[in-house]
């Protein structure tokens with residue numbers, strides 16, 4: 001996640017992509033849940049001093065069950081500072097941001113979803129190209145270091161002895177409203193897509209509270225975030241989504257975990273740190289090497305080893321595996337060919353291809369990029385309701401969803 005975009009054109013109610021399976025979600029909403037009026041906060045409570053026995057217990061647990069972290073934005077740092085170049089960078093002792101390979105090892109991170117994130121301002125401009133470049137960067141990075149291995153399945157993740165690299169696309173704006181692009185991202189190795197970042201897309205609304213006037217009446221999880229959907233809440237550690245964020249420490253973060261457990265149960269919680277996606281992190285949790293500090297605090301609060309195994313990796317792998325099962329069960333189905341109507345996309349930069357009836361033949365002089373006569377380039381989004389397919393109206397900032405299609 002990065003700071004909110006100043007953009008965010010309100011979009012009409014989104015047409016759901018019926019065959020997109022989504023699993024889950026919403027650190028932002030969970031943060032909102034925590035700040036529900038009337039709930040208590042211990043955000044300014046001093047962090048409890050570390051206890052040697054608990055510290056060793058946390059580290060032993062993480063040695064046996066290395067973290068599968070759902071969200072890291074180091075690829076964006078590489079774009080910003082090195083123009084996506086890897087030749088002049090040593091990621092082992094990389095100190096530009098909050099992540100390095102050495103620090104991931106110290107933090108007992110066994111698998112990392114790297115975010116292919118590009119800012120919302122790129123929507124309807126060059127978001128797709130930039131996202132493809134980020135995916136290329138992640139793939140090159142994972143091929144360049146002997147301690148990394150790109151994986152795209154639960155089996156490969158469990159079998160590798162290296163730090164598993166996975167790819168997540170952060171923000172539905174990267175799709176450019178195209179299911180073809182969604183399928184292509186999958187082929188390239190992406191295994192989740194967040195529906196939105198901090199901007200709406202023509203088919204989904206951002207839940208960024210205070211930024212867009214949606215869901216002002218919602219406190220806590222919407223029905224999408226309830227555990228009955230079988231998903232998992234990937235908790236972000238970014239101070240920006242924590243209560244009393246300037247004073248946040250490990251105790252503040254643990255409060256969020258306690259609260260989420262009380263709402264939906266520990267089996268539906270994972271960790272998506274968001275390191276390198278935000279400037280500020282809680283005291284004591286400043287970089288990816290500090291995950292054991294959080295696990296130690298949760299042990300101190302009475303979380304069982306079994307619960308923490310789930311939080312560290314088991315819960316995410318369960319969801320990931322369920323997604324794979326549905327994919328396998330759906331293999332006989334044909335890919336969805338619905339298109340988002342060009343008329344409902346606002347960008348004046350899009351090429352609108354001529355559409356011919358099957359009984360027509362293109363004249364040799366007819367160019368494919370001719371503008372359709374019925375096309376009105378400045379048609380307002382707000383006046384055109386999308387009608388692509390039933391089903392998906394979702395709202396998630398910085399959310400995680402695992403998807404497949406058939």
Ligand SMILES: [Zn+2]
Pocket residue numbers: 001002071072073115117170274277
């Ligand atoms: Zn991010």
